[in-house]
Amino acid sequence: MTTSIDKSDLQRRMHGALEALKHDLAGLRTGRASTALLDPVHVEVYGANMPLNQIATVSVPEARMLSVQVWDRSNVQPVEKAIRSAGLGLNPITDGQMIRLPIPELTEERRKELAKLVGQYAEKARIAVRNVRRDGMEHLKADEKKHDISEDERKRLETEVQKLTDDTIKEIDTAAETKEKEILGK
Known part of the structure; x- marks a missing residue:
């Protein structure tokens, strides 16, 4: 039995969202020149x-x-x-x-605005990752309906897709948390 879901493609797309987040975060000012x-x-x-x-x-x-x-x-x-x-x-x-x-010193008010922006960027990345997961899950259900894979196989692959999603979201949260601490000077 073969499956049309490509885990490496899902992983590539999820990491694309993570890389886009890292690029967005790099453009935020932290008080140091970059x-x-x-x-x-x-x-x-x-x-x-x-x-x-x-x-x-x-x-x-x-x-x-x-x-x-x-x-x-x-x-x-x-x-x-x-x-x-x-x-x-x-x-x-x-x-x-x-x-x-x-590069002027950041005011406390500006630091809070930037920290909020970090949160918005992170949420945008999380949504992108969840959309990739949803696509993967829909492919698995469609494959099961076409009898390309069994129900057990679908469940096993769904678990793998969910684990990949959780790991990527954890990386997004870590990147956002690190940048927020950098901005707030903690």
Whole structure:
């Protein structure tokens, strides 16, 4: 008896949700400089909307400072404007083709807002994982109906899918908890 459910595909999709969460969390400010902080910034240059890392080099010269080396002098103003309007709470200081971004200390209110955002990102990832589980369970029931697998086989595979789901959600919770502690400074 063969089954049309592919556990490695389910695992890949669940871990995709986890990786998306980790990417989202990397973009949240914690009071320390990180190049990932500028990942969501897109700049309007050359008649297109481009990610910042495609028109400049972002580096961390100090713990509380980011530097953006713009490759083309004509793009310095658009880059500065894009950083200001990105809603990151950063105030760019332009020096020729170099833009310095001091990372201000987070206020308690902003820390709480960011911690809430972590919770929202984590819940979005949990929902994505549960949707993958639901798809897997529906495939198993359909296979049983078509007599591709037995009831016992379906139950055994459902248990495996549930375990995979539980493990992935545990990883999501751990990642969110770690980021929340980092933001709140605990």
